[in-house]
Amino acid sequence: MTDNRLAARQIELEILRYDPEKDQEPHFERYSVPCINEWCVLDALNHLKDSIDPTLAYRWSCHMQVCGSCGMMINGEPKLACKAMLRDYPDAVIRIEPLAHFPVERDLVSVADDFMDKLKRVKPYLIPGKVRVPTEGEYKQTPAQLKRYRQFAMCINCMLCYAACPEYGLQPKFIGPAAISLAHRYNQDSRDGGRDERQEEIATNEGVWECTFVGACSEVCPKHVDPAAALQQVKVASTVDWYLEHFMSWVKK
């Protein structure tokens, strides 16, 4: 196994810095960081923090693409820093900014309050259709029924899709891709009966009808959740609801 994975490489990191206690506005600082080719951008940031500038603030934890902490803009695209491999960035300079469309708390740390509020609003928890108690055993769910929603349950709440979504950038009231996907995840779950409650939040102008189906959310999703597909399915389903209600009121939904 001889290859260039462990080869050394000098990289210029151009990082947005902002400390509300002393900066009027954000600015870029440039650091020359000795890296190893097989590193990810997060490794480079950690090396920078430990050896060059301990004041840089950013979030990270798992270093395995599942905790969702380290979302940031890398060369203008929303990425997990632990999934952005240096081998995919051949240029000498890498530009790093906090996630777009969110206020900056400090440096690469963005304010997540809006996302957390929206997540809660869509009721992302099971509202049982037919209530069973645990002592009666599990709700039966076939592998095919599981498959209908599993993909949408993979969301790690990293917020990359909000940073990619042009609609969210223009209209911050938009509930947004991840929260709608999670609502859809429960709507599609054979154990759930809470769709009507969730539709009040998501089948609205701040919900799916704000989406113009650009599809950027699905392109940047590190877990292949495909929020765009979730939004499209919600649109189709709520259109059907509308027709049922207005033109076919004799048909039971």
Added chain:
Amino acid sequence: METIQTDVAIIGAGGAGLRAAIALAQESPKLRIALISKVYPMRSHTCAAEGGAAGVIKDNDSFEQHFHDTVGGGDWLCDQDAVDYHIHEAPKELMQLEHWGCPWNREDNGSVAVRPFGGMKIERTWFAADKSGFHILHTLFQTSLQFPQIQRYDEYFATDLLVDDGRCQGFTAIEMKSGSMRRFKAGAVIIAGGGASRMFPFNTNGAIKTGDGMAMAYRAGAPLKDMEFVQYHPTGLPNTGTLLTEACRGEGGVLLNKDNYRFLQDYGMGPETPKGQPVLKTMELGPRDRVSQAIWGEMQKGRAVDTPWGKCVWLDLRHLGEKKINERLPFVRDICISYLAMDPVHEMIPIVPVVHYMMGGIHTDTKAATSLPGLFAAGECACVSINGANRLGSNSLVEILVFGRRAALSAAEYVAAAKPGNEAALVAQADASQARIDELFARSSGTESIAGLRKEMHETMGDGAGIYRTQEGLAKTSAKLAELRRRYQNIKLHDKSRVYNTDLLTALELGNMLDCAEAVAVSGRERKESRGAHQRLDFTARDDDKYLRHSMAYFNGLEPPRIDYRDVVITTSPPGVRDYSGEKK
């Protein structure tokens, strides 16, 4: 300082903390609950657990089997009354998660599926592909959103417990976005702060796992139990330490040395089983301590594989085929491709044992109560002693549920009878906590660097407290940690801003790790036997006469901890021989 008044405050919002919060909200709906975490709940390290959670559900299984697998796996250092409670609650908790929407894998008929895991005689691990911990965490977090009485304090870093009149009555915490300290005044406190494996240089753990909860309880006088027992997971990536789940072997993956020989058969785990048809509790499905020790043995014998990242052995999944790997182990495939640029569908993956889990932690009884009244603990930060000297894979995801809920029930009961505290004394303690932080900011004379001390801690933990240990090595590491703890008093902050100051937080985390690390090294130095994950080259046998006991480390200021011992609770299973030789007799 602003005071936040609550009934039960929970430090840590991973699996154990969230389960405790939901149990309080459902079972004691009138209580106010404060849930504090230094990260947003879904960032907690529960999310990184891959394999699954053990609970008896199938007709071919029994509580007795789960009990014996756990107690034997723990090399008889488990408290058997705690194990008994754990195994009986396990299926109820896993079923409860199913009712909350957890996407468990299913059989064709719609019932929950189980998979085999190391050290288990019967397959009993409930799983959600290879993202079980992730789904458990998100199911709990999302479920918790429906309870208005759970007041969350995300990105608050807890610093010190407030103890007066011999009981815990709250704590101080820094609101990270402002840097302001708050006093949480609580009738009872539950610590669910996770493990401390970041004290080691090479580990599977997230950056946040720095033993904050353990250290806070320890400094407040609650002893840390069995800290010398540190689990190495056999299959980590050699460059990043990233975990490849035990389910790799549960699904039929095999371990090979440089001669493509399945070496586990040379370490008491044979005879060899057919490739791709794993047999429970033998060969690749041996327990983690034995498998990790066997890999170390191959390295000593010169039979390991030389790779750019050092000596490794192979994990071979290729015979499982692309379809099964994608269906059962998709995350493993992604991780190998990202970090090694290797695809397990086509290539063997180099792996090494890597520090994964602390069996030890804050001593609790079977009701999750610590020895400090008003303080409860659950999850990896606690040691209720179901894991003994070696945890079986898939017991910890259940432990966070069973004992998270148990801590909640105990805390609720305690709060109902708690007396009001001495406000002046508590305020004075909170002010002292604030003063320590202010002094760090104001200090201009500091000379020690945080990253520098951390590196020295990593080196000495790797050298002296690793997979095989000696008296000399542990004594040296203990002395080094005592030195580092003294030098820590002279650290220097570079970042003087109050807003989201990660320089300050990493400094506090380092202090917590050093306290816990010293408890690991000193407890290990004093345990002159080999048991489970604590293997001594100079005392190679288990010594039940002297050490069928829990070690208890008591905080002693800047001096090393005082070590005492406590009897193990044995109910039905007297110490025996751990047998992983399959059907061979």
